[in-house]
Amino acid sequence: MGLVSKPPARDLFKRYDAEEKAALAKRYTPEHMEAIEAAEEAIDPDDLNERGVIRSDWGSLNYLDDFSQMQPTIDKRIKREGPVDPKERLMTPEEYAQHHKDYFMKIMDENDVPVDFDRDDPEQLKKLRPNRLDEFKSWDEVPDMIGSNGPLKSESMLAPGVPRDFESAVDDPENARKAEEDEDPRDPDGRYALLMKQTGLTMDEIGSYKIKVLVHHRVVNQTRLGKIQSQYILAIAGNGNGRLGLGQAKGQEMEDTQANARIQAIRNMQPVPRYEERTIFGEVEAKVSAVEVKLMSRPPGFGLRCQHLIFEMARAAGIQDLAARVPRSRNKMNTVKAAYEALMKQRIPDEIARGRGKKLVDVRKVYYGGRV
Amino acid sequence: MSLVHLANVCSHLQNASKARLGLTSIPSTNQLLTLSLALQSSGFLSSVTRAGLTPPLNTNITYEPEPVTQENVSSRRLWLGLKYWDNRPVLSEMSMVSKPTKRVWMDVESLGRIVRGREAGFVRGLTRPGECLFVSTDRGVMEARECVEKRVGGMLLCRVL
Numbered sequence: 325m326g327l328v329s330k331p332p333a334r335d336l337f338k339r340y341d342a343e344e345k346a347a348l349a350k351r352y353t354p355e356h357m358e359a360i361e362a363a364e365e366a367i368d369p370d371d372l373n374e375r376g377v378i379r380s381d382w383g384s385l386n387y388l389d390d391f392s393q394m395q396p397t398i399d400k401r402i403k404r405e406g407p408v409d410p411k412e413r414l415m416t417p418e419e420y421a422q423h424h425k426d427y428f429m430k431i432m433d434e435n436d437v438p439v440d441f442d443r444d445d446p447e448q449l450k451k452l453r454p455n456r457l458d459e460f461k462s463w464d465e466v467p468d469m470i471g472s473n474g475p476l477k478s479e480s481m482l483a484p485g486v487p488r489d490f491e492s493a494v495d496d497p498e499n500a501r502k503a504e505e506d507e508d509p510r511d512p513d514g515r516y517a518l519l520m521k522q523t524g525l526t527m528d529e530i531g532s533y534k535i536k537v538l539v540h541h542r543v544v545n546q547t548r549l550g551k552i553q554s555q556y557i558l559a560i561a562g563n564g565n566g567r568l569g570l571g572q573a574k575g576q577e578m579e580d581t582q583a584n585a586r587i588q589a590i591r592n593m594q595p596v597p598r599y600e601e602r603t604i605f606g607e608v609e610a611k612v613s614a615v616e617v618k619l620m621s622r623p624p625g626f627g628l629r630c631q632h633l634i635f636e637m638a639r640a641a642g643i644q645d646l647a648a649r650v651p652r653s654r655n656k657m658n659t660v661k662a663a664y665e666a667l668m669k670q671r672i673p674d675e676i677a678r679g680r681g682k683k684l685v686d687v688r689k690v691y692y693g694g695r696v
Numbered sequence: 697m698s699l700v701h702l703a704n705v706c707s708h709l710q711n712a713s714k715a716r717l718g719l720t721s722i723p724s725t726n727q728l729l730t731l732s733l734a735l736q737s738s739g740f741l742s743s744v745t746r747a748g749l750t751p752p753l754n755t756n757i758t759y760e761p762e763p764v765t766q767e768n769v770s771s772r773r774l775w776l777g778l779k780y781w782d783n784r785p786v787l788s789e790m791s792m793v794s795k796p797t798k799r800v801w802m803d804v805e806s807l808g809r810i811v812r813g814r815e816a817g818f819v820r821g822l823t824r825p826g827e828c829l830f831v832s833t834d835r836g837v838m839e840a841r842e843c844v845e846k847r848v849g850g851m852l853l854c855r856v857l
Contacts, residue, residue, distance in 0.1 A: 606824050606825035607823040608824075670825075673825050675782060676826035677826075679782065679784075680740065680826075681739045
């Protein structure tokens with residue numbers, strides 16, 4: 325089970341050897357070095373091995389990042405390395421134009437116009453260089469600053485890590501044909517195509533979600549031409565690991581409406597706060613119309629002792645221990661909505677403690693090295 | 697000691713939080729003062745200041761309230777600073793447990809059950825996260841958990857969330 329065959333802690337947390345210490349001494353003062361050595365003495369590797377566990381609490385990152393790659397939405401852009409060049413300046417428009425001209429001239433030299441070039445033939449026109457792709461690339465590559473050692477490319481205004489995929493920006497019949505060939509057999513009608521395009525989800529991910537239609541009934545609109553019937557569908561989608569969404573759809577055709585409700589549910593997936601990834605935080609109540617739902621947290625191994633609609637929602641969200649009461653009206657649609665509202669409006673103990681300015685410790689994470 | 701003032705204060709503080717007030721006033725009585733201080737030490741209130749009918753100009757630490765005298769005692773009010781966090785009031789619900797016509801006293805054993813989230817003597821347990829119950833004991837107004845720690849029982853005043 326990995327408990328017996330664990331390597332000794334000293335192997336995991338090695339002491340600095342003489343070479344490493346010499347390298348450290350170059351950067352740190354003797355006082356610092358003394359402090360580093362004292363810290364090395366003071367910290368027990370066995371204790372570090374017990375306590376230095378990977379965080380799994382609320383608020384920890386849900387991935388292990390070694391920070392070796394840039395993430396455009398999280399990271400700040402990188403400043404150019406090295407010392408600041410005092411002579412650095414922007415190019416004058418003439419210089420800038422000259423550099424662009426050189427860039428394009430080079431391309432033209434490398435790609436000679438064929439002798440039998442026909443300007444009216446669109447096929448041949450496409451092969452002519454420089455083309456639109458070269459224009460895009462020139463913005464990214466041609467320098468726009470002048471330093472003491474010649475022309476420089478200034479820092480990009482784009483966020484770091486934004487892919488410089490200029491090929492896809494240019495219309496390419498080859499790519500379009502490829503996309504058609506890649507059509508997934510699990511989604512022959514292309515119902516999920518737009519969803520996948522907009523959210524970046526793959527068919528594998530969509531297939532792994534727990535999607536279920538919980539409520540469907542007939543609704544009628546009375547017009548002067550008569551009653552117009554349609555179907556109302558309420559679906560839930562969850563990833564079984566802390567995300568849950570509700571989707572509603574109305575329409576004439578049963579199948580289309582169901583698909584729409586499912587897609588809406590996937591779109592609306594939101595994180596549900598879970599205590600220890602198995603139950604909820606304390607007791608929550610919510611009311612939608614005449615339906616009141618009360619959800620209660622329960623100890624490990626209790627199971628999902630609640631009515632079928634809330635059971636399905638809890639299972640989709642990845643909650644294993646839960647009790648629920650629906651004391652008043654039990655309308656199906658409103659029960660689902662109220663249960664969703666209750667799950668979403670849980671108060672997190674950490675947030676309450678911050679609001680009150682109190683220190684809060686979960687004792688279950690203190691004993692047994694946090695491995696309960 | 698009447699609980700009518702306390703009942704009014706419970707409703708008033710709920711209304712004031714819903715209206716997002718930063719400062720509000722309640723009648724100045726010894727019972728309400730000790731309860732306010734207990735609320736403040738539990739982190740529900742940012743400040744408790746005794747002043748006249750107009751709010752105190754400065755509620756920071758160096759503020760020295762006017763001494764209470766025979767002349768001004770009737771015009772004293774307690775000015776409470778309300779807290780908000782994450783766009784929500786810190787004190788959102790406050791309701792009486794003892795009523796003016798029916799007081800509820802409780803010993804330590806029953807209080808212990810309530811603190812652990814079980815029901816005791818027709819009083820619901822503290823099951824919602826962050827819920828507090830304030831108890832009037834002969835050692836002053838205390839939070840129920842503190843009562844259990846100090847092994848004292850008393851009259852249940854109000855539950856706060």
